[in-house]
Amino acid sequence: EAGVAQSPRYKIIEKRQSVAFWCNPISGHATLYWYQQILGQGPKLLIQFQNNGVVDDSQLPKDRFSAERLKGVDSTLKIQPAKLEDSAVYLCASSLGTGQEKLFFGSGTQLSVL
Amino acid sequence: GESVGLHLPTLSVQEGDNSIINCAYSNSASDYFIWYKQESGKGPQFIIDIRSNMDKRQGQRVTVLLNKTVKHLSLQIAATQPGDSAVYFCAENIRSGTYKYIFGTGTRLKVLA
Numbered sequence: 001e002a003g004v005a006q007s008p009r010y011k012i013i014e015k016r017q018s019v020a021f022w023c024n025p026i027s028g029h030a031t032l033y034w035y036q037q038i039l040g041q042g043p044k045l046l047i048q049f050q051n052n053g054v055v056d057d058s059q060l061p062k063d064r065f066s067a068e069r070l071k072g073v074d075s076t077l078k079i080q081p082a083k084l085e086d087s088a089v090y091l092c093a094s095s096l097g098t099g100q101e102k103l104f105f106g107s108g109t110q111l112s113v114l
Numbered sequence: 115g116e117s118v119g120l121h122l123p124t125l126s127v128q129e130g131d132n133s134i135i136n137c138a139y140s141n142s143a144s145d146y147f148i149w150y151k152q153e154s155g156k157g158p159q160f161i162i163d164i165r166s167n168m169d170k171r172q173g174q175r176v177t178v179l180l181n182k183t184v185k186h187l188s189l190q191i192a193a194t195q196p197g198d199s200a201v202y203f204c205a206e207n208i209r210s211g212t213y214k215y216i217f218g219t220g221t222r223l224k225v226l227a
Binding site for chain 1: 145146148150155156158159160163165205207211212213214217218219220
């Protein structure tokens with residue numbers, strides 16, 4: 001079974017630039033999550049999709065971050081404009097259903113904002 | 115408030131010894147917990163889970179203990195191996211509108227040869 005795919009693997013940008021990350025969840029997984037992981041910390045949920053609808057974006061900085069999941073499969077997370085404090089690993093995860101189930105994570109995109 | 119924390123940020127263990135990683139959670143409504151292992155440059159990997167109607171669950175070389183009275187979770191790794199070196203996170207699942215996970219800060223496990 002293929003895992004959660006993410007790209008790019010690394011990204012270096014200057015502050016005020018924009019960046020986009022892509023995620024392809026495990027086939028058939030209804031729920032998709034984007035997490036931000038700052039060095040030395042645990043993952044923090046940014047946004048959670050159930051199929052193609054948003055069910056939790058309470059911690060998403062909506063003035064600069066946006067995400068979409070068209071057709072309930074792939075998802076993109078965008079930052080515009082980026083700030084220095086956005087430097088982190090952005091992890092995508094998926095789960096089969098919508099309840100209490102295992103999350104399967106991708107390898108993440110490491111973002112450095114200079 | 116909602117929080118999950120770990121008592122020890124770094125744990126060094128001799129190869130072959132048993133490891134115990136601890137986690138405290140503050141939300142008594144949490145009823146499902148997962149331990150994840152994260153190696154450098156990789157995403158978190160599922161290790162073992164436990165529901166609140168259990169106090170112990172065993173896997174291959176790993177055991178999770180749940181003490182709901184004091185809101186404490188632990189991960190025991192038997193006969194620790196060099197490949198166990200990683201950061202370990204506990205995550206609690208809580209229903210707040212929808213089900214969501216809250217992750218702790220993590221404990222780094224170093225296995226000494």
